[in-house]
Each structure stands twice: as structure tokens, then as C-alpha cells.
Amino acid sequence: MFDHVMIRVADRSASERFFATVLAALGIDVTRRTDRVVVWHEFMLTEADEKHPATTGLHIGFVAPSRERVADFWQAGIDAGHIDAGSPGPRPQYGEHYYAAALRDPSGNSVEAVHGGAPHRDGGVVEHLTLSVSDLAVASAFYRRIADSVGITLLEERPERTTFAAEGPGGSFSLVPGDPTANLHLAFPGSEDSVRRFHADSVAAGYRSNGEPGERAQYHPGYYAAFVLDPDGNNIEVVDHRRS
Numbered sequence: 001m002f003d004h005v006m007i008r009v010a011d012r013s014a015s016e017r018f019f020a021t022v023l024a025a026l027g028i029d030v031t032r033r034t035d036r037v038v039v040w041h042e043f044m045l046t047e048a049d050e051k052h053p054a055t056t057g058l059h060i061g062f063v064a065p066s067r068e069r070v071a072d073f074w075q076a077g078i079d080a081g082h083i084d085a086g087s088p089g090p091r092p093q094y095g096e097h098y099y100a101a102a103l104r105d106p107s108g109n110s111v112e113a114v115h116g117g118a119p120h121r122d123g124g125v126v127e128h129l130t131l132s133v134s135d136l137a138v139a140s141a142f143y144r145r146i147a148d149s150v151g152i153t154l155l156e157e158r159p160e161r162t163t164f165a166a167e168g169p170g171g172s173f174s175l176v177p178g179d180p181t182a183n184l185h186l187a188f189p190g191s192e193d194s195v196r197r198f199h200a201d202s203v204a205a206g207y208r209s210n211g212e213p214g215e216r217a218q219y220h221p222g223y224y225a226a227f228v229l230d231p232d233g234n235n236i237e238v239v240d241h242r243r244s
Contacts (some may be wrong), residue, residue, distance in 0.1 A: 001152065001166035001173065002126050003239050005057035006037070006185040007109070008048040014047055014106045022103060024114055025072040025087055026064050028125050041125040048183070052075035057181035059110040059130035061171075066115055067099045073113035085110050093113050127171045129186070131234070132178035136162060138231045139175050145205050146228075149198035150188035180232040187237035192224055197227035198238040210235055 009015035016038050020030065023040055032039040037046045043062075048054040069093045071088045075212035078084060083104035091098045097116030114127050127150050133139035140162040144154060152164040152173060163174040190198065196213050203209050210225035 001124075001171045001188070002042050002129070003187040003236065003237075003241075004042045004044055004046045004185075005060065005126055005129065005187075006046060006105075008052050008183050008185075009045050009107055010048050010054040011106060012038075012045070012047045016078070017042075017076070018082060020112075022073050022077045022082075022111065023062065023125075024115070026062055026069050028126075030097065032142065042183045043126055053106050053183050054196050055109065055181070055183045056107055057109070057132045057179055058184055059112065059132075060126055061100070061112040061114045061127040061129070064100075064113040064115040069113050070099055070101050070113045074103065082106075086112070098221040103121060112147050124171070130143065130174045131177060131181040131184070131232075133175050134177075134180040134232055136160075136177045142202075142207060142230050143173075143175065145207075146198055146202060146236070146238075149194045149201060150190060151194070151229040152188070178214040181234065182232065184234040185237065186234060187225070187239050190238040190240055192240045193222055194238055195238045198229060202228040207231075211237075 028040050028061060030038060031041055032145065035043045074088050085104050086102035087139055088101040091100050093115065098114065099116050100112050100114040102112040140157060143164060147153060147164060151167050153167055154165045155165040161174055161176050163172055165172050199213050208229040210229050213226040216225055217221045222242055223239065225237050227235055227237045230236050
């Protein structure tokens with residue numbers, strides 16, 4: 001579902017230690033580290049700065065291969081002095097087989113390990129995201145507008161939650177009302193055509209461009225992407241990595 005999910009952090013060392021500790025307990029190791037970013041498959045973090053403050057108000061769920069790994073994730077975080085946000089156990093409100101635990105990262109975001117959630121493509125580590133939004137109807141309208149071009153479908157829309165699912169195995173993406181998630185960068189995979197449609201449809205509907213369709217060779221040759229700000233100012237991207 002997600003090409004990449006990037007958060008900004010006020011203290012890179014502290015946040016990197018947190019995620020390295022708890023994700024290793026799930027069997028998820030760092031796949032790339034540079035001066036700018038640390039990457040675990042499709043999840044990455046980078047340092048906040050004056051122009052780009054730290055990401056707050058996010059809930060992110062990671063795939064756990066077993067209930068035992070859920071417990072390992074939680075215990076590793078607790079042993080390292082991090083804040084409990086939900087001890088290991090079943091969560092029947094989310095599904096019959098849903099078993100999870102949650103911690104707070106150094107920025108206060110909710111970080112969950114989940115086993116038995118939505119099916120996932122091989123290799124993906126992010127099981128779901130939940131964004132708090134200042135106006136659920138307004139935010140839902142934005143994501144409905146871009147759903148076709150980013151490859152997601154509306155799964156459920158209720159007064160307290162809107163949920164989108166990937167077109168095939170790949171997790172879910174939900175919106176809930178509350179103090180809005182801020183300074184998140186969320187990228188969806190697509191084709192060159194879907195990059196263009198995403199940007200054109202969003203701008204035509206009155207949403208703010210944050211980067212017109214074009215190649216971003218600073219990432220790698222053939223990286224073709226466009227960026228739009230969602231109603232709460234989060235940076236949403238569609239990217240084609242294989243543009244020839």
C-alpha cells in the first residue's frame with residue numbers, strides 16, 4: 001500500500017535507538033542508513049529542522065510474524081525505558097485474530113506491533129497507519145479524491161472513522177478525528193500516468209501542490225513523482241520508481 005512512510009524526529013539518535021530496538025524484536029532490521037535518513041523497508045525517519053518540525057499525532061502499526069514477537073516488541077521497549085501504550089493482548093474490536101501491543105516513541109507517536117491484522121504483501125513491514133485529522137469529512141473527501149490514482153479503495157466510512165484499503169494485500173489507512181497528525185510524509189506507489197492524475201485531480205479540486213510531476217534524480221534516476229498537501233498539511237506523494 002505504501003511506497004514509503006517518513007517521519008521527522010527532533011532527536012534522531014533517540015528515535016533511531018527506539019525503532020532499532022523494537023523493530024529488531026519483530027525481525028525488522030535497518031535496510032539503509034545515510035547522513036539524512038534511516039530506513040527499515042518502507043518506513044524511514046529523518047531529522048526535523050526549523051522548516052520541517054517533528055511528526056506528531058501518528059499511529060503506525062508494524063507487522064509481527066507471531067504473537068510471541070508482539071510480546072518481544074513490547075518487552076524490548078519497556079526494558080529500554082519507553083512508555084507503554086497498550087500491553088500485549090487480543091484486540092477483538094479490530095478483528096477476531098487481532099493481537100497487538102503498543103508503545104510511545106520519543107516524539108509521543110503510537111507505535112504498534114500487530115499479528116493477525118490485514119494480509120500483507122511479502123516484504124512490507126507497515127501493517128496500517130492511522131492519522132488524526134482536524135475535520136474528518138474534509139480529510140475523507142481529500143483521500144476519496146485521490147484514491148483511484150494512489151491505488152486505494154474506500155473500505156469503511158463511519159462518523160468516527162474512515163478507512164481505506166490497498167487494492168490487494170497490503171494493509172490499511174485510517175482517518176479519525178482529533179488533534180491532527182502533523183508533518184508526516186506519506187508516499188504511494190504508482191505509474192507515470194497515476195503521478196500526473198494524482199497531481200492534476202488534486203490541484204483541480206483546490207488542494208495545494210507541493211511539487212509538480214517531474215523526475216527527482218537526487219533520489220535516483222527514473223524517480224518520477226508529484227506532491228500535494230492534504231487538508232492538515234501533510235506531504236502526500238505518488239511515485240513511479242521505474243520511469244524510463
